[in-house]
Structures are given as C-alpha cells and as structure tokens.
Amino acid sequence: MMTDHTSQQAPPLVRVRGLTAHLGGRAVFDGLDLDIPRGKVTAIMGPSGTGKTTLLKHITGQLKADSGSLQVDGQEVSGLTRKGLYDLRERIGYLFQNSALLTDYSVFENVAFPLRQHTRLPEEIMRDIVLTKLQAVGLRGAAQLMPSELSGGMARRVALARAIVFDPMLILYDEPFVGLDPIALAQVLKLIRTLNATLGITSVLVAHELAAIQQVADHVYLIANGKVVAQGDPHAIADDGSEWTRQFFGGEVDGPVPFHYPAGDYAEALGLAGEPS
Amino acid sequence: MNPRRSFAAGTGLFILLGFAALVFLATQTTSVANNYQGDTYTVTADFMNVGQLKVGAPVKMAGVRIGSVTAITLDQKSLLAQVTMAIGKRFNAIPADSSAAVFTSGLLGDQYIAVKPGSGINPDDPTGPPLVLHDGSQFIQVQSALQLEDLIGKFLVDGSPAKK
Amino acid sequence: MSAASGRRNWLLDGLAQVGDAGLFLPTLLAAIPRSLRHFRETVRQLWFVGAMSLTLIMVCGLFVGMVLALQLYYVLSIFGGTAATGTVVALAVYRELGPVVTALLFAGRAGTAITAEIGLMRATDQLSAMELMAVDPVAYVATPRFLAGVISMPLLCCVFCAMAIFGGHLVGVTWLGIDNGTFWSNMTASVNVWTDIVDGVLYKSLAFGAVVTLIAVHQGYTTPPTSEGVAYATTRTVVASSIAILALDFMLTAFLT
Numbered sequence: 001m002m003t004d005h006t007s008q009q010a011p012p013l014v015r016v017r018g019l020t021a022h023l024g025g026r027a028v029f030d031g032l033d034l035d036i037p038r039g040k041v042t043a044i045m046g047p048s049g050t051g052k053t054t055l056l057k058h059i060t061g062q063l064k065a066d067s068g069s070l071q072v073d074g075q076e077v078s079g080l081t082r083k084g085l086y087d088l089r090e091r092i093g094y095l096f097q098n099s100a101l102l103t104d105y106s107v108f109e110n111v112a113f114p115l116r117q118h119t120r121l122p123e124e125i126m127r128d129i130v131l132t133k134l135q136a137v138g139l140r141g142a143a144q145l146m147p148s149e150l151s152g153g154m155a156r157r158v159a160l161a162r163a164i165v166f167d168p169m170l171i172l173y174d175e176p177f178v179g180l181d182p183i184a185l186a187q188v189l190k191l192i193r194t195l196n197a198t199l200g201i202t203s204v205l206v207a208h209e210l211a212a213i214q215q216v217a218d219h220v221y222l223i224a225n226g227k228v229v230a231q232g233d234p235h236a237i238a239d240d241g242s243e244w245t246r247q248f249f250g251g252e253v254d255g256p257v258p259f260h261y262p263a264g265d266y267a268e269a270l271g272l273a274g275e276p277s
Numbered sequence: 278m279n280p281r282r283s284f285a286a287g288t289g290l291f292i293l294l295g296f297a298a299l300v301f302l303a304t305q306t307t308s309v310a311n312n313y314q315g316d317t318y319t320v321t322a323d324f325m326n327v328g329q330l331k332v333g334a335p336v337k338m339a340g341v342r343i344g345s346v347t348a349i350t351l352d353q354k355s356l357l358a359q360v361t362m363a364i365g366k367r368f369n370a371i372p373a374d375s376s377a378a379v380f381t382s383g384l385l386g387d388q389y390i391a392v393k394p395g396s397g398i399n400p401d402d403p404t405g406p407p408l409v410l411h412d413g414s415q416f417i418q419v420q421s422a423l424q425l426e427d428l429i430g431k432f433l434v435d436g437s438p439a440k441k
Numbered sequence: 442m443s444a445a446s447g448r449r450n451w452l453l454d455g456l457a458q459v460g461d462a463g464l465f466l467p468t469l470l471a472a473i474p475r476s477l478r479h480f481r482e483t484v485r486q487l488w489f490v491g492a493m494s495l496t497l498i499m500v501c502g503l504f505v506g507m508v509l510a511l512q513l514y515y516v517l518s519i520f521g522g523t524a525a526t527g528t529v530v531a532l533a534v535y536r537e538l539g540p541v542v543t544a545l546l547f548a549g550r551a552g553t554a555i556t557a558e559i560g561l562m563r564a565t566d567q568l569s570a571m572e573l574m575a576v577d578p579v580a581y582v583a584t585p586r587f588l589a590g591v592i593s594m595p596l597l598c599c600v601f602c603a604m605a606i607f608g609g610h611l612v613g614v615t616w617l618g619i620d621n622g623t624f625w626s627n628m629t630a631s632v633n634v635w636t637d638i639v640d641g642v643l644y645k646s647l648a649f650g651a652v653v654t655l656i657a658v659h660q661g662y663t664t665p666p667t668s669e670g671v672a673y674a675t676t677r678t679v680v681a682s683s684i685a686i687l688a689l690d691f692m693l694t695a696f697l698t
Contacts, residue, residue, distance in 0.1 A: 284484060284485050288491070294596075295600055296596070299599040303634050306628050307637065308632065309629075310629040335630055341622075342622070342626055382524060387631060389630075
C-alpha cells in the first residue's frame with residue numbers, strides 16, 4: 001500500500017508548483033503544490049467552493065493562473081499556443097458532472113464526434129472504434145438513442161465512452177458520483193477501475209464521497225483555502241489527526257471551515273449594541 | 278435514410294427557392310422585364326416638349342404595349358426633344374403615317390408614348406401595299422405632353438371674360 | 442454586480458452589450474476559415490435557420506401583399522389611380538416592408554431559436570465539452586449559425602417579396618378587378634432593378650441578417666448558464682434585434698438614397 005507517493009520514481013504526469021489564482025476577486029489557489037502520479041487514480045477532495053473544478057480547468061488550460069507553474073507531461077500549460085493546447089486536450093479525457101452530451105446528436109454520433117473532428121478515418125473503422133468504446137461502457141445497444149432518452153447514469157457512461165475514444169493519457173472526472181443510484185454508482189466505479197487497470201490511464205477524481213473514493217483511489221488530496229491541507233492513502237487520511245480532516249470527513253458543523261459566514265458584531269447588527277439591558 | 282443527406286437536400290431546395298424568387302422579382306416586376314422582349318427595331322420622334330417622360334417608359338398602341346423609350350436627347354439644331362424608341366419586331370405593320378403623342382396614364386400616373394395609327398396609304402401608289410414603319414423611321418405627326426401649367430395659364434387667359 | 446444597480450444603469454448596460462457584440466463580430470469572422478472544415482454544420486444550420494422559417498415568411502408575405510393592395514386600392518381610387526396599385530405594392534415591399542418585416546419575423550423565429558439553443562448548450566456545458574475535445578465552439582457552433590443567418594435572410598426576403606407581389610395580384614387583379622396587363626406594365630415601368638431590388642431587398646436584408654444573427658449568437662454565447670439566464674437572453678435577442686433593425690433601416694435608407 002502506498003502511503004507516500006513523493007517516493008515515486010517516474011516523474012508525475014501533472015506537476016503543480018506554487019499555483020496562485022484569483023477568480024472574481026477571490027483567491028482560489030494560494031501557492032498550491034501537488035503531483036498527479038502516472039498510472040494511478042488520484043482523488044481531490046475538499047469543501048465546496050475550494051476550487052477543485054477550477055483546478056481541472058487549469059489542467060486543461062481553460063483558465064490561466066496568476067503565478068506558479070502547472071506542467072502536464074512536462075509541458076507548461078500556460079505557455080502553450082492555441083494549437084499546442086488543442087493537441088494537449090486531444091490527449092486528455094474530461095468527464096463533466098452533467099455529462100455534457102451534445103443534445104443534437106445520437107449516442108453513436110456523440111462518441112464519434114471527436115473522431116469526426118480530428119481524423120479522416122473511413123466510416124467502417126470509425127464505426128468499429130465507437131462500438132468498441134460503447135461496448136466498454138456497456139451501452140453498445142444504446143448507440144442509436146438520443147441523449148434525452150438516457151438516464152443520468154447512462155449519460156455519464158456515454159460521456160465516458162466519448163472521453164476515452166482517443167485513448168487519452170489522462171482522464172479528469174468532475175464529480176462523477178453525484179446523483180447516481182447505488183447501481184449506477186457501482187457501474188461507474190467499476191469503469192474507473194477497469195480503465196485505469198487495463199489501459200493504464202492516469203485518472204483524477206474530484207468528488208466528495210469518501211466511501212466511493214476509498215474503492216478506487218490510490219491517493220487523496222484534501223484542498224482547503226487554496227492549499228493542500230492533507231494528503232495520503234484514502235483509507236488512512238480520515239484519521240491523520242489534523243483538524244481539517246476531522247471536520248471534513250467527520251462532517252462536523254464547525255471547525256476550520258466556520259459555520260458563520262464572516263460578519264460584523266451580531267448585537268450591533270440587531271441594534272442592541274451599547275443599549276442598557 | 279441518412280438524416281444528414283436529407284438536411285442537405287432540404288437546404289438545397291430552400292436556396293433554389295430563394296434564388297427563384299430573386300429571379301422572379303428582378304426580371305418580372307422591374308424594368309428589366311421591358312428590356313427583354315425579343316428583337317426590336319428603332320424609330321424616333323421629335324417633340325416640342327416631352328414633359329416627365331422617362332427612359333424605359335412604355336410605347337403603346339391602342340393601350341397595348343409595343344415597345345419602350347430607349348433614349349431622350351435634345352437636338353441642338355431644331356431644339357426639339359428627340360425620343361428614340363425600340364418597337365418589338367413582331368409589330369411590323371404599323372402604318373408609316375401614324376402619330377406619336379406623350380400621354381399620361383390616369384391623372385397623376387407615369388407618362389408614356391401613345392401611337393395613333395394612320396392610314397398607311399402610299400400617296401404615290403394609292404392601291405399598292407401600305408407603307409409601314411421600319412428601322413430608322415421617324416414619326417411625322419407628333420403631339421407633345423400636355424403641361425398642367427400651360428393648361429392653367431390658358432384657362433386664366435381664355436377665362437378672362439369672367440373677370441370683366 | 443447586483444441586480445438593482447444593473448437596472449439603474451440600463452443605458453450603460455445596453456451600451457456595454459452593443460460594444461460586447463461588436464467585439465464578438467471579429468471573433469466570429471476570424472473563425473470562418475476554421476468553420477469551413479465543419480461545412481456540413483453550416484448546411485445543417487441553413488436548414489434550421491433558413492428553411493424552417495420559410496412557411497412563416499411565405500404566409501406573412503402573402504398577407505402583407507394582400508392587405509397593402511386592399512388599402513392602396515381604396516386610397517388610390519379617390520384619385521382614379523387604381524392602376525398604380527401594383528406599382529405601389531411593389532415599391533413599398535421592396536424598399537421597406539420586405540426587408541424590415543422579414544427581419545423582424547426572422548428575429549422572432551430563428552433569432553430566438555439560435556439564442557436558446559446556444560444558451561442551453563452553454564448551460565449544459567456542451568460548449569466547454571467541445572473546448573475540451575479540442576473543437577473550437579466558435580468555429581463549430583457560433584460561426585455556422587451566423588453564416589446561415591447571413592445567407593438565409595436575403596433568400597427569405599426575396600421569397601417574402603415574391604409572395605407579397607402574389608398577394609397584391611390576388612387582391613388587386615383577381616378580386617378588385619384591376620386589369621392584369623395594367624398591373625404588371627405599371628409595375629415594370631416604375632420599379633428599378635438596382636435601386637429597388639439590389640439596394641432595397643438584397644443590401645438591406647443582408648445587413649439585417651448579419652445584425653440579427655450576430656445579436657442572437659452573442660446573446661446565446663454570453664448568457665449566464667442558468668434557465669433564467671437563457672430565458673432572459675432570448676427576450677433580449679428579440680428586443681435588441683427589433684431596435685437594431687429599425688435603427689439600421691433608417692440609416693441604410695438615408696445612406697442608400
């Protein structure tokens with residue numbers, strides 16, 4: 001069991017150093033450091049609004065940091081040209097929380113979409129690739145359905161098939177477990193494990209569900225206040241003793257993340273300040 | 278049943294329909310319709326005054342359009358307005374002594390040239406075939422445009438007994 | 442940022458929208474070469490934007506022509522000038538009513554559809570998904586719709602005008618008894634192909650098509666990704682397009698004549 005991934009020999013696929021970024025005037029990252037090791041499943045957790053999804057957007061170059069460095073496969077993402085960025089994105093699969101299937105196209109055309117856009121493969125080969133990917137997620141029979149006819153879990157699996165159509169080096173999962181029933185959850189978990197194990201695809205998961213993460217992830221980062229506040233093995237991290245992990249995994253109301261949004265003096269706001277009782 | 282192909286076919290139909298409408302508008306409802314009525318021959322007429330007659334105005338005979346005005350110029354010597362008309366080739370039996378007049382369609386309508394037929398009798402050979410207009414002919418008898426201002430002026434002068 | 446201050450500054454807000462849309466135009470135009478790779482998408486949008494508006498345009502054109510002929514016949518009969526009915530129908534439709542009414546209908550039918558569709562794609566992350574599949578959403582979504590709108594409008598306007606002439610003929614000749622030859626010969630004597638058809642029908646409708654689709658695409662593309670935002674953007678497309686069409690019509694008329 002891996003407990004300290006910094007002892008990894010191979011250079012990490014994603015290396016983040018001193019990442020600082022602001023969004024809407026608020027600091028999202030304040031000198032964030034983390035590594036995503038190759039061929040592993042890494043989970044990123046944290047309270048809502050800590051910029052977990054924002055981190056994925058930085059990895060794909062949708063957002064630019066104010067300072068710091070973010071390298072994917074040795075390339076500095078913020079230094080890429082539009083062409084270089086698009087080339088990089090072709091090697092990254094991204095699974096949206098709401099699947100983001102193109103509503104105009106059938107399941108088959110959705111999975112075929114990246115192929116049609118970036119290759120000039122003969123229709124026969126294209127069809128074989130798409131059906132292989134759909135078979136991998138168990139939805140070959142649903143190829144001719146429209147996205148509106150799919151359940152949430154099925155839509156997510158179609159989106160996963162689309163994300164892996166180019167056999168990417170990295171898949172980013174944005175909240176893949178939200179809104180799934182236990183069966184669909186188990187199916188998605190199985191797919192993440194299978195893809196990682198059989199294809200060796202590096203996976204990054206952004207999620208809240210520790211129980212689900214413990215089943216798939218090799219390593220967990222807990223992000224809060226723009227920094228990594230805890231990291232480690234998913235089975236051990238809840239007990240590492242820091243107050244962050246105690247509040248987050250224990251589900252406590254108050255702690256480093258306060259119950260009260262910062263506000264002025266309560267008595268003063270009610271007009272009671274200084275009045276004789 | 279490729280859905281993509283049916284889109285393309287429908288779109289093609291739409292574009293064709295649009296262009297057909299454009300061709301209809303441009304050729305059937307504008308002066309272009311008058312420019313292309315087959316082969317024509319040219320005749321001229323000199324008027325004292327053409328009024329508001331414009332190039333492209335119709336030339337009519339008994340109310341039927343037989344051609345159009347192609348040019349209006351001022352003859353520097355005679356100081357008359359020389360109007361050139363293109364008459365359809367199929368109207369090839371217009372008597373040579375017909376007269377041309379500048380008329381107004383309705384009270385305020387556009388002006389046009391009305392051709393009143395003559396007898397066509399050849400004075401040298403009264404029993405022979407009638408003389409007809411041909412390319413380069415000129416109308417001998419003409420009647421200028423009726424000017425509203427002249428009419429009013431005439432009325433004021435001629436109607437003077439009412440003043441006395 | 443608050444809604445209240447946004448409402449107070451509606452004038453500034455409107456100006457900012459105009460500027461923003463103006464800045465969006467170069468982005469759209471710059472993506473034309475890349476969007477030609479997705480030429481099929483432009484053809485598909487021509488179907489949705491243009492061909493699907495055809496029925497509406499044809500029916501409305503017919504009725505506009507019919508009511509114009511009816512009104513003009515009674516006014517012109519006072520002067521004994523009913524022969525000019527066809528002429529006036531044609532001139533009114535070619536110079537003003539055709540382009541303007543077609544553009545207003547187009548904004549309501551196709552403009553709103555474009556805004557709602559792109560807005561919904563934004564709200565459901567479809568645009569981000571394209572971005573992450575290394576497909577430029579401007580070149581794949583925005584520019585094909587813009588091109589389709591610019592191509593469709595003149596075609597739709599021609600169909601509208603043809604239907605209006607047909608409607609005018611139906612009422613004037615078939616119903617009210619104007620002589621068929623008079624109807625056409627008066628029209629052909631007074632309508633000029635350059636100043637009326639090209640300047641009126643074609644230039645104006647091309648300009649209106651560009652403005653309406655620019656507004657529609659821009660509103661959809663920049664809408665807040667919520668259902669409320671999409672509804673609001675759709676309304677704004679109609680309002681902004683209508684104002685833009687009529688203001689631009691005045692300017693073009695002043696400029697072209």
